[in-house]
Amino acid sequence: MLIAYNEERQLFLPYQYTREDLQRYRRFMKFYCPQCQHPVHLKIGQYNIPHFAHQSKNNCAQLFAEGESQLHLQGKLQLFEWLKKIGHTVMLEPYLKELSQRPDLLVTSDRRQVAIEFQCSTITHEKWLSRTLGYKKNAIQVLWLFQTSLKNSSLQGIQKLNISPILQKVIAYTAQDQPYLITYDAKTARFIYWTNLLPVYGHTFIGKVQEMTTNMQHFPFYEPVVITIEEFRLYWQLYKRYCRQFAYQRLLHNHKGVQDAFLRSCYELGFTLTAMPDYVGIPVKASEAIPMFSLEWQTILHYFCQGIQQLPHELNKSEIRFFLSEQNMDITDQAVKAIQNYGAIFAKNYQNHYIPDICGHVYAHLFAIATIY
Structure with missing residues (x-):
């Protein structure tokens, strides 16, 4: 997890400090999980993103997963900073008590809430559906943003795409009813658009792949244009x-x-x-x-x-x-x-x-x- 409370009930975000400062804070400051209130340990590696972990396993770990990959932590921070930069009210890893869920990010705009789930690891259909329905029942729109797969992280243009069943569930549609998919590559801090998707058979599609930097992206996300006859x-x-x-x-x-x-x-x-x-x-x-x-x-x-x-x-x-x-x-x-x-x-x-x-x-x-x- 990227956030915790200190002894004074103040939210503490390690990425905002240098490693030297964090090592000093760790010696005299205690930290607590925002969800279960149990003590957590500040982990400061040489290369990894500083983050917190529970000092002992408890029921909280089932709701607030331990062992997140560095890519997941990195992607969440990039998206958090990007949304703040373009002027949105956004919370990092907020615990929604009424849902017993914790989205990676929660954007609030004009009393409308959007939960952003940045997904780096595999997720079952059952878990995806349960979390999606949880947000829906509480009038929260959910946006699933998957880490771009290695195969499609560098190629652009019109090509064959393999889209897994779980990714097919988050295909969006433009106002002109054209299917498209947006993924995010935390390694390059770029949004990858898979647009004008044409089903071939099963997991195989033909689509146009384009990338967009966070400096060019808007929120809600820009919709792709229709391809030309050529x-x-x-x-x-x-x-x-x-x-x-x-x-x-x-x-x-x-x-x-x-x-x-x-x-x-x-x-x-x-x-x-x-x-x-x-x-x-x-x-x-x-x-x-x-x-x-x-x-x-x-x-x-x-x-x-x-x-x-x-x-x-x-x-x-x-x-x-x-x-x-x-x-x-x-x-x-x-x-x-x-x-x-x-x-x-x-x-x-x-x-x-x-x-x-x-x-x-x-x-x-x-x-x-x-x-x-």
Whole structure:
């Protein structure tokens, strides 16, 4: 922990003093945990950030974790100083008794409170949900800010991203309904934006990575702008590459033969895995609700449509739900929307006999049009 009370009940922040001063204070001053009131020990290392630790284990340690990494301590201090510098009222490690929780930072503005959780270590879904709901029940907005992973700490530009399930839970949306994620790199004191996120499959996304120094950042955080059609063409190239890789891998590692719904559909429709039609494998909004690669479910959808003599854009909600049920997929509103979104794109191509600039049309549906179908 970065704070403690001294014998006079005054808040003591070690980072504000030199190591020589801290060594002198440690000899004659006693410190106490702000949460449990038990004595704590001031730790002053040669390289580590000065901090406090309980002198003996007690129940407090379950609420106020011991053994924080130096990166976590460093990041909290950087964010604390940054928020103060830009004029915000912010508390470091405040104990919220009514929640029995201690956010890393608590920002108060116009009677509105925002708890900032800077997360460096792994956290379970259960713990994340419990803490998030705790803040929500007490009308406190929570902002989860994860330490930037090593893989994505130095690369910028449009690229493939691996976003873990827990990080996917904190994806935010702009006013134009574009998904993005902000992480923080305490090593470089920079915010890393993963913007205009396009789901590929599972944990894989395509996104544009940009960095911003604390000197340039605002709070609440700046929202990213929509990518251009030229930038989306790079997305399109990457996405189509993954489509080809998916088809090749399915053919190479197929063990089900004709029982494989995707390969069976390709055979019945006369699709060639090495040259799939442009109108399958299309990224659409809400596609993350369908646990299949777009090339797979859209091909199977066309085979399903052939069986009932319909086209994808002609399907009603009842027929869409029946399709999802046949494929043992969860019948959710988002999954239905994904298929409707695909139908809307397919209809345009069908009416124009598969217009050559399908990339531009997909861009319009994904980025330029905010309507959710």
